[in-house]
Amino acid sequence: MKILIISDTHGAHRNFDRVIEKEQPLDMLIHLGDVxxxxxxxxxxxxxxxxxxxxxxxxxxxxxxxxxxxIGGYHIFITHGHGYYVSMGEERLKQEARGRGADIAMYGHTHRPFYEKEKDLITLNPGSLCYPRQQGRKPSYMLMQIDDNGKMEITQEYLNP
Known part of the structure; x- marks a missing residue:
């Protein structure tokens, strides 16, 4: 299973279209807000x-x-993140995700890629496809792949401008 994870496209199609062309076929797409x-x-x-x-x-x-x-055996919790003040850190989001029994919490809002794997929770942000704010400012997204045995792999991907 191949899942595209994106956020913060802000109505701009160019990079979204490029990622779709590059990564298809997809089994699922997750968009974390600001469409x-x-x-x-x-x-x-x-x-x-x-x-x-x-x-x-x-x-x-x-x-x-x-x-x-x-998704498979994984409980996913998605939100844009602004309601959990993710610009100031992920702690409130993580607390909420754990309270819901989530295995993976996904958010956007900051326009900066983030990935953290703890023993009981994976927290991730794919960054922004259109208005990246991390050093180097490359448009970014993530891919989640789950094999037939349920093993998951998440990779951070970048588009060349």
């Missing part, structure tokens, strides 16, 4: 099941603010 009007465009182009949450810039969106679901 800014692309609620219909993203699933149509991805051509796979999509989980999307509302970000702080999705003012008129009907997307949920958070979502929980299973």
């Amino acid at each position: 800014e009007g692309d609620e219909d465009y993203i699933p149509a182009v991805a051509d796979c099941p999509v989980h999307m949450v509302r970000g702080n810039n999705d003012f008129f969106s009907d997307l949920p603010g958070e979502e929980e679901f299973m």
